[in-house]
Amino acid sequence: MDRAEIENIAKLAKLHIEDDQIDEAIAGMSNILELVEQLSSADTKNVIPMAHPLDALQRLRADEISENNVRDEFQAIAPETENGLFLVPKVID
Amino acid sequence: MAWETVIGLEIHVQLATKSKLFSGASIAFGAEPNTQACAIDLAMPGTLPVPNKKAFEYAVMFGIAANAEIGKRSVFERKNYFYPDLPKGYQTTQLAEPIVGAGYFDIQLDDGESKRIRIHHAHLEEDAGKSLHEDFHGMSGIDLNRAGTPLIEVVTEPDMRSAEEAVAFAKQLHQIVTALEICDGEMAQGSMRFDVNISVRKPGDPLGTRTETKNLNSFKFMEEAIELEVERQIREIESGNKIVQETRLYNGETRKARSMRSKEDSNDYRYFPCPDLLPIELDDEFIDQARARMPELPEAKKTRFINEYGLSEYDASIITTDAKTANYYESVVQLCKLPKPAANWIIGDLAAQLNKQELSIGESQISPEQLAGLLVRIDDGTISSKGAKTVFEALWSDGGTADEIIERKGLKQVSDTSALEAIADEIIANNPKQVDNFRAASADKQPKMLGFFVGQAMKATQGKADPKVLNQILLSKLTGQ
Numbered sequence: 222m223d224r225a226e227i228e229n230i231a232k233l234a235k236l237h238i239e240d241d242q243i244d245e246a247i248a249g250m251s252n253i254l255e256l257v258e259q260l261s262s263a264d265t266k267n268v269i270p271m272a273h274p275l276d277a278l279q280r281l282r283a284d285e286i287s288e289n290n291v292r293d294e295f296q297a298i299a300p301e302t303e304n305g306l307f308l309v310p311k312v313i314d
Numbered sequence: 315m316a317w318e319t320v321i322g323l324e325i326h327v328q329l330a331t332k333s334k335l336f337s338g339a340s341i342a343f344g345a346e347p348n349t350q351a352c353a354i355d356l357a358m359p360g361t362l363p364v365p366n367k368k369a370f371e372y373a374v375m376f377g378i379a380a381n382a383e384i385g386k387r388s389v390f391e392r393k394n395y396f397y398p399d400l401p402k403g404y405q406t407t408q409l410a411e412p413i414v415g416a417g418y419f420d421i422q423l424d425d426g427e428s429k430r431i432r433i434h435h436a437h438l439e440e441d442a443g444k445s446l447h448e449d450f451h452g453m454s455g456i457d458l459n460r461a462g463t464p465l466i467e468v469v470t471e472p473d474m475r476s477a478e479e480a481v482a483f484a485k486q487l488h489q490i491v492t493a494l495e496i497c498d499g500e501m502a503q504g505s506m507r508f509d510v511n512i513s514v515r516k517p518g519d520p521l522g523t524r525t526e527t528k529n530l531n532s533f534k535f536m537e538e539a540i541e542l543e544v545e546r547q548i549r550e551i552e553s554g555n556k557i558v559q560e561t562r563l564y565n566g567e568t569r570k571a572r573s574m575r576s577k578e579d580s581n582d583y584r585y586f587p588c589p590d591l592l593p594i595e596l597d598d599e600f601i602d603q604a605r606a607r608m609p610e611l612p613e614a615k616k617t618r619f620i621n622e623y624g625l626s627e628y629d630a631s632i633i634t635t636d637a638k639t640a641n642y643y644e645s646v647v648q649l650c651k652l653p654k655p656a657a658n659w660i661i662g663d664l665a666a667q668l669n670k671q672e673l674s675i676g677e678s679q680i681s682p683e684q685l686a687g688l689l690v691r692i693d694d695g696t697i698s699s700k701g702a703k704t705v706f707e708a709l710w711s712d713g714g715t716a717d718e719i720i721e722r723k724g725l726k727q728v729s730d731t732s733a734l735e736a737i738a739d740e741i742i743a744n745n746p747k748q749v750d751n752f753r754a755a756s757a758d759k760q761p762k763m764l765g766f767f768v769g770q771a772m773k774a775t776q777g778k779a780d781p782k783v784l785n786q787i788l789l790s791k792l793t794g795q
Contacts, residue, residue, distance in 0.1 A: 284332050284367060286333050288337060291353070292351070295351075304347065309456055311454045
């Protein structure tokens with residue numbers, strides 16, 4: 222873990238980190254990574270990755286329309302709506 | 315040495331189910347905003363997704379068409395990212411165990427060559443909603459009707475070497491998914507969207523750094539976007555710059571592209587198996603049933619049309635471009651047993667009329683029965699080719715049958731031999747000079763000179779003489795044979 226990596230992670234996580242907090246973050250994050258790295262010492266060659274803790278299979282449903290228009294109920298609890306749209310703070314990627 | 319272009323595609327194909335991938339809300343296009351978004355689509359607490367069986371059936375059909383291994387066991391994962399039109403905060407998709415494994419399609423290029431494009435895999439996933447950024451007093455409007463619509467994302471290997479090859483592949487894929495009827499193919503409504511990965515290199519070199527141009531929804535835009543990006547990359551490299559791995563957006567109206575985000579800014583999606591959904595296992599019976607539902611694919615249909623109906627490669631490929639045209643054609647042929655004229659009329663006059671009116675063949679004003687009726691009357695000599703055009707136009711605008719129109723408009727050709735013989739005799743008697751010239755001329759000049767007599771006879775019958783019969787009569791009378 223170096224400075225640049227911490228800065229990039231902070232940016233992706235949309236977190237603000239003060240300059241004098243970075244060294245502490247490096248130390249903390251490195252500790253966590255070392256801990257996690259211990260996992261790779263386990264031999265998993267013959268272990269099938271577990272997709273779900275339950276030993277069961279998914280049931281599928283028939284392709285039928287079973288849901289009606291419930292816009293009014295959901296928009297009644299929305300902070301802001303207009304012309305049937307939910308309004309949210311502007312984000313342009 | 316010239317640059318080589320390397321292209322791989324990711325294609326989102328919207329499946330033509332009735333309901334969503336994980337909920338029973340409708341996916342019909344064009345509904346009022348948020349009227350087809352239920353509690354599951356809105357990610358309300360306490361809801362649980364239940365996958366749509368039909369979506370699996372369609373994905374398996376696609377896998378069979380792509381000569382691919384079918385993932386009998388597949389697992390849904392969460393792809394986490396933040397965006398307001400994704401209310402759950404993750405997209406439910408597949409990664410490690412997709413429904414369709416490696417496969418391929420063979421595409422036909424313009425020079426007649428065929429090329430194999432490998433499919434890396436195809437997976438099932440849900441679509442996001444739609445964000446509208448204009449005119450909501452500084453806010454964005456969110457419509458979640460599309461959220462949860464079932465998609466398959468098809469990922470190819472970087473096997474295409476030009477815009478032309480990429481477009482040929484895209485068109486073939488469009489043809490196949492519409493023939494399978496697993497997608498409505500409406501590009502303008504976003505039913506198929508293409509992401510294009512592009513890089514350039516010197517032939518033989520390792521792959522160059524690629525960029526991804528996202529969300530192209532027409533073949534034309536795709537071609538333009540590729541050409542523009544290839545030019546840009548070559549220009550950058552030749553002026554000593556490096557290509558930055560980034561996502562780009564192409565604007566078809568301004569014909570310009572811009573960078574959307576670079577790789578450094580890209581999310582770590584933190585994929586993990588979705589705890590709300592168990593692994594899905596499909597048995598052989600399920601796959602066999604999907605296989606049994608597979609219609610004839612365009613390539614096979616084309617070969618059959620060439621063999622069974624004697625069509626040229628060109629005609630057969632146009633008629634089998636989409637399943638609806640092929641079905642229309644076969645209905646006409648079944649009724650009139652005239653495969654070649656049927657192809658000519660469908661590719662010619664009917665296609666022209668449909669183009670002019672901006673209609674699809676499903677909306678044709680002339681039914682296969684009506685067209686077959688017309689073709690029979692052309693074939694048995696009842697009407698001339700000119701008369702046929704008149705009948706065609708009347709069928710389109712007024713309806714009815716060809717026979718009714720021929721009767722009403724008096725388009726029946728005179729093919730009664732005795733009537734035509736009388737006319738021929740009269741013309742020969744009235745034009746002794748032309749007759750002498752004809753008889754004195756060499757055999758190779760005579761056919762051209764015959765035109766004069768045919769013209770006179772046509773005038774005398776107001777164009778209603780059957781030209782075939784008339785030609786024979788005049789020729790035998792003039793040559794005395």
